[in-house]
Amino acid sequence: MKKIFLLALLSVFLISIPVSGLAQTADNYMTRGEFVEQLIQQAGIDLGGKTVQQYLVERGILLGDGKGNYNLNQPITYRQIGFILSRFYGLSKMDAHQLKENEKYIYALEEGFLPRYVTLDNKVTSSEGKKIIELLFSKSKEAYEILKKVSSSEMNTMRLNADLKIGMDFKDKNIISFDSMNMTVSAEMDTNTGVYEKIGIDIPLIGYKEIEEYIIGDRIYMKSPEDNQWVYTTVQGLSTLKGAENMKMPDVLSEDTLYRMVSNSVIDGKEVYVINTYIKITDMKKLDEVMNMLGMNDFMGMNYSNMFEGMYGKYTYYVDTKTNNIVRVDIASKIYFKDGILENGQPVPLKWEMISGSMNYSNINDPDIKVVLPDEAKNAQELTMPDMPQK
Incomplete structure (x- = not known):
């Protein structure tokens, strides 16, 4: 009887995980704007009176759709973080492997900027995005x-x-x-x-x-x-x-x-x-x-x-x-x-x-x-x- 009761509790727990433990809403995802804001803040960069967007656009780190739209309010994905970090660290311009433009997020993977075993087109939660940035600068000083x-x-x-x-x-x-x-x-x-x-x-x-x-x-x-x-x-x-x-x-x-x-x-x-x-x-x-x-x-x-x-x-x-x-x-x-x-x-x-x-x-x-x-x-x-x- 105890085994049946424990199995029943376990079943309820497992069934509830996708709802209470894994489900995410749009509010839980980090936006592109939030990521670049926190990136610049952690790096301690003096913007010289410019906004974060102006700074990143001028340096070719933040690219839009060609029409002036940077989708800063949209949730960011691991792949998009890869592109941004590859440009932020200058690896895209150094381009050691002569990659196509749509492949250059690979440099962030190669450098270990992104966590292992993630699905690149998955949206990034606020806590995970913050963790990625903190790890980048944890021992920089x-x-x-x-x-x-x-x-x-x-x-x-x-x-x-x-x-x-x-x-x-x-x-x-x-x-x-x-x-x-x-x-x-x-x-x-x-x-x-x-x-x-x-x-x-x-x-x-x-x-x-x-x-x-x-x-x-x-x-x-x-x-x-x-x-x-x-x-x-x-x-x-x-x-x-x-x-x-x-x-x-x-x-x-x-x-x-x-x-x-x-x-x-x-x-x-x-x-x-x-x-x-x-x-x-x-x-x-x-x-x-x-x-x-x-x-x-x-x-x-x-x-x-x-x-x-x-x-x-x-x-x-x-x-x-x-x-x-x-x-x-x-x-x-x-x-x-x-x-x-x-x-x-x-x-x-x-x-x-x-x-x-x-x-x-x-x-x-x-x-x-x-x-x-x-x-x-x-x-x-x-x-x-x-x-x-x-x-």
Whole structure:
């Protein structure tokens, strides 16, 4: 009799769940407007007197139906959140996988911005929408503070090894028959004297080339792979980069950077913080300001705001939890060229250029690292740099 009674209670409970526990009304769903309002609030973005809608529309984060309708009062779906977050973090413009526009919500899934195992076209409840936003920023301040310690730590010497891929897109597809090349970099850095590095470039149809160079003061000394001769060029202000470690670098473009603590991991027996930073610079004058801060307002005659439309990137930092030293950085960075840019009177053919790969750091503050210009390079001939692109 007790079993029958318990089964009856269980049956009533199960039958009531869809009604009392799972049923939702329109009032329980988060609207598109509520989501973007809370997103901007949690991110701590200064709107500069603009409304949230104006801010997001100007930056291409909030797209409407083409008729000025943004449906801010309509319930938002997981897929729509995916589109908004992919644009908000700059991943849609970086577009590492070259996806169609109606597929770019995938970047939010790839980054883990959305919860797992959801039906993408389901409406999102207010509590779930709030939770998604809170998780995005739950450890962003902690991540920022860790990188701030990294930038302020003293690094007199180090070694760097990088494997990179350079991708590009051309305005005229017939100009060059390849769209990517591979590059390796091995470098030793000594803040007291300079940098020594070997750069290997593997170019399709051309082959592998290796360039050896020293950066000493305001000069770059290069050893030609063709004739084995040394040449140099002067870049006024280059030596001031040695003072870059005294700047609060995470603060320079903080408004254009989002920080996200991913996890802790282990590399070569060292426990590391894993931190993602997402950079989206739509006002390239800010990069000009950074160069001015470094005393390099005329770096190689180049003005970023004249040359580029915008820059987008994702940088994953692996930071030693004990020493606050960077162990590795995974990068994916894309920059868009403006139309009408000229180099030596000829139009620059590139639409965009993207660098991706990994940089590994070691031997930080190793006293055995000493960068000294070899005697054979001291009689190098001066090389005149070509005119930089201008609009």
